[in-house]
Amino acid sequence: MKLVIAIIQPHRLEQVRDALTEIGVHGMTVSDVRGYGRQKGHTEVYRGSEYEVSYLPKNRIDVAVDDSVVDATVEAIANAARSGKIGDGKIFVLDLGSAMRIRTGETDAEAL
């Protein structure tokens, strides 16, 4: 099992969700986060003064998947989230030790 963490542009969230649904990944956790990467934030101008906005709003998606669909999941997220412009985000894949569905007590692959 792997945990896929994707940091994406908020306006791409619905496309990512649709892409994951299409390949049979049902369920994800989404959070509003802020951060920066290579783009280093941006500048806004108010009344002639420039303001550095260092932390830009992003969405973080957490999806736990079986090893067999990790590559498809990463590809689906990347394709749906890519605009080609700076600030599209990143995808991280981590090993996942165990999982449990709280309601039934099912564990690991059955719990995903």
Place this chain on the structure above:
Amino acid sequence: MIDTGDTAWMLTATTLVLFMTLPGLALFYAGLVHARNVLSALMQCIAIACGASILWFAVAYSISFADGTAFFGGLGKSFLNGVARDQAYSGTAIPESVFFMFQMTFAIITPALIVGAYVERIKFAAVLLFSALWLLIVYAPVAHWVWGGGWLAERGALDFAGGMVVHVTAGVSAVTIAWMLGGRVGFPDEIRPPHAPWMVMVGASMLWIGWFGFNAGSALASGADAGMAMLVTHLSAATASLTWLVIEWVRYGRPSLVGLVTGTIAGLATVTPASGYIGPIGGVICGLVGGAVCYAAVDLVKKVMKIDDSLDVLAVHGFGGATGTILTAVLAIPAFAGIGLKMTMVEQLGVQVLGVVAVAAWSAIATIVIVRVTQALVGLRVSEEDERAGLDQTAHGETGYNL
């Protein structure tokens, strides 16, 4: 003799001008500050409104409008002493109660304008004490000089709705207290951008609408003068908004909402002293000149003088009011469809400049003294730790956004 038509309009105008402060100016300022200070900006505006009202009733109205010397009205109308219910205010056909209320709304918004200079770092007690002393020592005497039969009125100075009395006093005092208080932590490089530009637009729009009461109400009667004042006020606001928009578009490639509505306020402040004396083309010229002058003044104060007049009170109100006061001498002539002058244009220009300089000097000197007294009695600045945590929590124990 009281005229019911005049009275009806002045009751309406009074309501409009109070609406400028509550909630117009309060929202305008609250949107420009950091999210952790949104409530404190609102609180400062509404608390000043309450305090100024009571002081106006007690003595400030009398200092402004009762008979006295050339510099200071007497205390004869303190607590509205001797003002009868059905008595018309001298030279008008409206009850003195309505004149008192109309002028009170000016006495409310003027110290509230200065909030823009000291937001995000001042002690709340200092706001209250400074504003009270300022109303008595700066606003009320200057109102007497210009509108209460004082020395500038005697010289024929023209200030229809408060270019000097409201905007020059507030602007100059604002930059003075900002200079004495020092900049916000991190000024100028690490200041956060306005937390809610949409709120700035809503507040500015309320100010725009309320300004019809401010300027057209200053005719103190319903009729042609009020009508033309409203017309020129609107033209100036629209023109200055577009002026600011074009400058930003050319300079930065994108016109901003905060920029446009700042231009609106610049145009409104500029046309204020001229609004009863000029014609439509004069309104457009006020907007063009006022918009450009105030835009340049923002950079002058923040980048050249390096003073953290945080929300640009001097640049927008002070420079706008002064520009309009001086333009009045030119735009009031019949060639610009104005009502004409009672002296030559050069003489009028001299009086207007003298008025601006005298009012600015008095505002600066008196503010220095008032700030020192305030500092000695209650202190001025919050601690750096409180400033970083935000005044909403540390001064008022409330949170602006519980999301």
